[in-house]
Amino acid sequence: MRSFLRNLSPDEQVGLLFAVLFGLLLLASVAGILLSLRERRHPDPVTGGRTPRLQDFQALLRNSWLMALVFWVGWAAGDGVAIVLFGLVSFLVLREFISLSPTRRGDHRSLVLAFFVVLPTQYALVWTQHFDLFTVFIPVYVFLAIPVVSALANDPQRFLERNAKLQWGIMVCVYGLSHVPALFLLTFPRFAGRMAFLVFFLVIVVQTCMLVQHVVARRLGDPVAPAISESFHWRSWLAGLTAGGLLGSALAGLTPFKPATALAMALVACAAGSLGHLVMKAIKRDRGVPHWGSAGRSVTGASGLLDRVDALCFAAPVFFHSVRWTFEL
Amino acid sequence: MDWRARTMSLLLLGFVRLLTGAQARWHGCPPKAEQRIYFANHQSHADLVLIWAALPQELRSITRPIAAKDYWTASRFKHWITSAVFNAVYVERERKGDEDPLAPLIAALESGDSLILFPEGTRGHAEDPQPFKSGLYNLARQFPDVVLVPAWIHNVQRVMPKGEVVPVPVLCSVTFGEPMKLGADEARADFLARARSAVMALREI
Numbered sequence: 001m002r003s004f005l006r007n008l009s010p011d012e013q014v015g016l017l018f019a020v021l022f023g024l025l026l027l028a029s030v031a032g033i034l035l036s037l038r039e040r041r042h043p044d045p046v047t048g049g050r051t052p053r054l055q056d057f058q059a060l061l062r063n064s065w066l067m068a069l070v071f072w073v074g075w076a077a078g079d080g081v082a083i084v085l086f087g088l089v090s091f092l093v094l095r096e097f098i099s100l101s102p103t104r105r106g107d108h109r110s111l112v113l114a115f116f117v118v119l120p121t122q123y124a125l126v127w128t129q130h131f132d133l134f135t136v137f138i139p140v141y142v143f144l145a146i147p148v149v150s151a152l153a154n155d156p157q158r159f160l161e162r163n164a165k166l167q168w169g170i171m172v173c174v175y176g177l178s179h180v181p182a183l184f185l186l187t188f189p190r191f192a193g194r195m196a197f198l199v200f201f202l203v204i205v206v207q208t209c210m211l212v213q214h215v216v217a218r219r220l221g222d223p224v225a226p227a228i229s230e231s232f233h234w235r236s237w238l239a240g241l242t243a244g245g246l247l248g249s250a251l252a253g254l255t256p257f258k259p260a261t262a263l264a265m266a267l268v269a270c271a272a273g274s275l276g277h278l279v280m281k282a283i284k285r286d287r288g289v290p291h292w293g294s295a296g297r298s299v300t301g302a303s304g305l306l307d308r309v310d311a312l313c314f315a316a317p318v319f320f321h322s323v324r325w326t327f328e329l
Numbered sequence: 330m331d332w333r334a335r336t337m338s339l340l341l342l343g344f345v346r347l348l349t350g351a352q353a354r355w356h357g358c359p360p361k362a363e364q365r366i367y368f369a370n371h372q373s374h375a376d377l378v379l380i381w382a383a384l385p386q387e388l389r390s391i392t393r394p395i396a397a398k399d400y401w402t403a404s405r406f407k408h409w410i411t412s413a414v415f416n417a418v419y420v421e422r423e424r425k426g427d428e429d430p431l432a433p434l435i436a437a438l439e440s441g442d443s444l445i446l447f448p449e450g451t452r453g454h455a456e457d458p459q460p461f462k463s464g465l466y467n468l469a470r471q472f473p474d475v476v477l478v479p480a481w482i483h484n485v486q487r488v489m490p491k492g493e494v495v496p497v498p499v500l501c502s503v504t505f506g507e508p509m510k511l512g513a514d515e516a517r518a519d520f521l522a523r524a525r526s527a528v529m530a531l532r533e534i
Contacts, residue, residue: 091498095350099500105490111497 010193017200017254018072025065032058060211063308067203075196079184080127086181087123093306093313094119094173096292101165106155110146110166118142119174126182134182135321138175143167172280173306176313179320186320186329188256197254198323201262202269204251205244206315209270210277213240228282237274244270261326269319276314280306334413341414345382349488349501353383356534357507358478360385364443366472367392367505368465369480370458370528371447374400375489375496376482380445381415383503390416393437394445397422418444422451431464438472448524452491458528461521469511469520479506479524481531504531 008016035054070089074082094115103111118138125134147163183202184195217223217236224232248266252259284292292304323329345351353360369380377394384392396417402408411417418437421430429435437444446468448461469477484501509527511520 095498095500098498099484103487108490108493108497112495115498116495 014075014194014196017197018068018075021068021200022072025061025068028061029065032061064207066308067207071196071199071203074181074184074199079181082184083123083127083181086177087119089305089309090119090123090174090177091115093177093292093304093309094169096304096306097169097173098166100287100289100292101169103162103166104155104157106153107150107162107166109153110149110163113146113149114142114166114170114174118145118170122174122178123181126178126185129185131182131324134178138170142170146170168283172310172313176276176317177309179316180312182320183316183323186323188327188329191256198256201248201251201255201266202315202319203312205248205266206269206273206311208247209240209244209274210311211240212243213237213274216240225278225282228285229278232278232281240274241267241270256327265319265322265326268322269315272318273311273315277311279314280310331413337410338414341378342382345378348496348498349379349382349484351379351382352500352502353385354502354504354534356504356531358476358505360388360505362387362391363476364438364441364474365392365476365478365508366438366444366446366465366468367478367480368446368448368461368524368528369482369503371449371452372454372482372486373452373489373491375485376447377415377417377445379482379485379501380480380503388443391441392443392445393418395420395434395447399423431467434464434468435471438468438475443475444468448521454486454491458525461525463517463521465524466511466517466520473511476508477510477524478508479527479531480504481506481528481534483532504534506531506534 032054036058070085074085098111098114122134122137125137146166147159150159150163150166180199180202183199186195186198188195213236214231216239217231217233220233220236222233223230224234245263245267248269249259249263252262255262255265257265284290292306342351367380369376377396381389381392381394394411394415394417396411396415396419398419398421400407401411401417402419411419418433420433421428424430434444434446446465448465449459450462450464451459453459465477468475481504482501483504484499487497487499488501489496506527509524515523
């Protein structure tokens with residue numbers, strides 16, 4: 001088995017990875033359909049329909065399909081397309097973020113700058129592998145440029161608050177997310193062509209951590225910050241970290257890491273992702289909405305895209321830089 | 330529609346959806362191919378494009394927006410896009426002589442089309458819509474069988490405030506409310522006030 005895997009070319013290895021991934025998702029979906037059929041025959045007496053648990057499961061499944069598809073397209077079509085794809089996701093989540101952060105007329109030009117200059121520039125920097133500029137472009141240059149444009153609009157009302165919101169939106173939705181495709185372009189010695197594994201490693205580890213945390217939290221009372229999140233407990237958080245870390249070290253063979261390094265990297269990514277998710281929840285509570293997306297009360301009941309990628313937005317930069325410092329790339 | 334108008338309409342739809350999502354929320358009635366007058370708040374020239382994009386394809390072809398003649402025929406492009414793509418009905422904002430300004434709307438309703446109307450007449454800049462003009466009342470009186478559907482357009486003024494040229498991506502939606510009817514002996518002012526509050530009630534849904 002091992003020698004069979006070794007003998008495959010990097011492309012074949014990645015292809016096999018996706019085949020396994022989609023196979024698992026397919027199995028889970030079939031299980032979901034069977035469960036929903038059973039529930040239709042025995043409807044829940046309280047809700048009269050699908051139980052919240054099954055709904056959660058199906059939401060998670062949709063989420064995973066979406067992510068897997070995005071990564072597959074990104075890998076199959078090459079680095080360029082992956083960067084454009086993540087740029088598009090950035091655009092959509094920034095749109096959701098801005099929609100729920102009331103802006104004033106004076107912010108218009110800053111918003112134009114954020115969407116049509118900052119966002120494309122950041123992804124262009126990833127594309128051209130200007131890693132030094134790409135890590136400081138937003139925190140240093142854009143940090144100054146946005147408030148200058150806002151100040152020129154001559155509207156002092158709630159100035160700090162409006163600019164802080166915009167800065168935050170750009171940091172999370174553009175800066176954070178742009179670190180995912182940047183992983184594709186890191187050059188590890190003897191690991192060329194297989195950076196997709198590193199992206200996969202990051203995503204699967206963070207998602208597993210979130211999932212375990214969510215499942216464990218259901219059995220616990222007394223959340224740490226009940227006004228912000230009903231499901232955040234230190235115990236469930238540690239359980240999530242443990243699961244993510246163990247999975248990370250188990251997957252070390254896919255990555256350029258040794259098992260101990262993989263464990264450390266997975267823990268770093270999980271801690272950043274799950275805490276970042278908590279922070280985004282706090283912002284949602286501040287705006288009084290349960291989900292991002294169309295005014296937070298979409299008729300379809302679907303939550304926004306930002307709900308699905310927020311953990312990744314926080315995990316990716318931390319993971320990216322940890323990898324770069326550790327391996328001096 | 331010729332191919333240029335069809336291409337333009339597809340491009341425009343894609344563009345509007347990318348920028349705003351153009352989500353329709355059918356809150357008080359389903360989308361249905363009956364003759365209707367949709368009336369909504371008016372804060373931006375983009376209102377017309379947004380409500381057009383939010384309607385489903387089948388309804389879009391039988392629903393005609395009202396466009397102010399002086400603004401939308403000012404250039405050849407604006408004229409072409411409103412007539413060929415939106416199939417708009419032009420109205421004069423200023424009354425000229427003794428011509429009935431509602432005549433083009435009446436003609437459109439008589440031929441069986443649905444209409445999109447902004448009863449404020451002009452774009453408002455305040456939180457609440459301005460008082461409604463009597464055109465809606467007159468049409469409701471003359472066409473009692475046409476269904477009147479209130480609608481609230483969320484967020485469009487943030488996409489492109491007055492005086493700006495570059496639109497900004499912000500999620501927008503159009504909420505359609507429960508149809509209303511003109512009472513048998515309802516006074517003009519009462520009906521217009523009721524219509525305005527029906528539109529405003531959709532803001533919080």
